[in-house]
Amino acid sequence: MDISILREYIPLYKEALLLTMKIGWQGILMSLIIGLVGSAILHFKVPVLKTIIGIYIEIFRNTPLLVQLFFIYFALPKVGIRITAETCGVLGLGLLGGAYMIETFRSGLDAIPVIQKESALSLGMSEYQTLWHVIMPQAISISVPGLLANVIFLLKETSVFSTISLMDLMFTAKDLIGMYAKTIECLFLLVVFYLIMLLPVSIIGAIVERRLRYGQFGD
């Protein structure tokens, strides 16, 4: 391994990391919003919307992100919907993540005993207050480990962005290998930079999960 080559490549990788993280957090934010809204719709069994959300989940959970991106990026312009590669990345990640987040939040909502809702209502709280002050705080804390697992999954999935010519880590590595054939250095940096991005999330996930397990009653 050649240190001078590493030093030369690091700025390129840093830029790619920033782009990956930029698209990553926007996509994750979008997936969280879809997840919260979608899970509430499923939990309260809103007619019509419930069916639409159901179909959406099945489609996005049962096709690969790569295929979804190709469809959004190459096929949609043919029917007049044109978007940039970056928007496409955010949209693809957000829609894929949303389908997973809905399931995670919903299992959190479903885990809250009915008595919590009944007690809140009998204390004179409105439906909205019950949801916002009683159900949601408990449901979200139950879904945190699943949520962090989803975040790691989504950040890993960003590696397919290179196929729609976004200059992310994967693209940079492939490009540099193609041009200068410094395969070992490029792959080494690729691993290091993915670790920089994913290791903190993974460690936080492990800590949070342990804390939550202590927090539960009994057992």
Add this chain to the structure above:
Amino acid sequence: MASLGIDVLFKGTNFMRLLQGLWVSIEISLISVAISILLGLVVGVLMTVDNKILKAVLKLYLETVRIMPQMVLLFIVYFGTTRVFGWDLSAEASAIFVFTFWGTAEMGDLVRGSIKSIPRIQFESAYALGMDKLQTYLYIILPQTIRRLIPLSINLITRMIKTTSLVMMIGIVEVLKVGQQIIEANRNTSPNAAFGVFGVVMLMYFLVCWPISRLSIYLEKRWT
């Protein structure tokens, strides 16, 4: 419909070629899943063994696989091994190796989880009856975990099929690549082919994965 490129699909053998492309990724995933399940059973049992070094090694293995995108692993195996060891692995072989490496870790963790859920008394009773470790696992523990494991392993199949779409990146001609070729070949006669072709590819993946994931959910509800 012609303007959306659906017609391109029925020109010549285009549709058959797409199906063949799909079969390439399904074949890779089925081979990888089969090996992963067998190795995963062994790794999962090893994960429950009380040995600090073994535990640390397996934990490191599992976390590595969890944290690295499969695409990075593919690149390391496909491009890296050629450079470092001078091996000339074919793209298919590297894909199967990477997906098995990943699947074994995932399967191992599922097996570990189901073994942990078996009450201790099952082990103790088996030992009290004079069975040795191997017998206990073979005749008492594993048969009880199988029911829990079957839906989870079926779920692993759909994840595997979805992930194998990445093999396109190391030059295997699978359904997306075939789709691209068809679109390129018909660029002049039907410029909108991308919509029809990629739409159908997405539908194909859905039609393969959806029944499998439904089956897994159904079995999980029925058996646990």
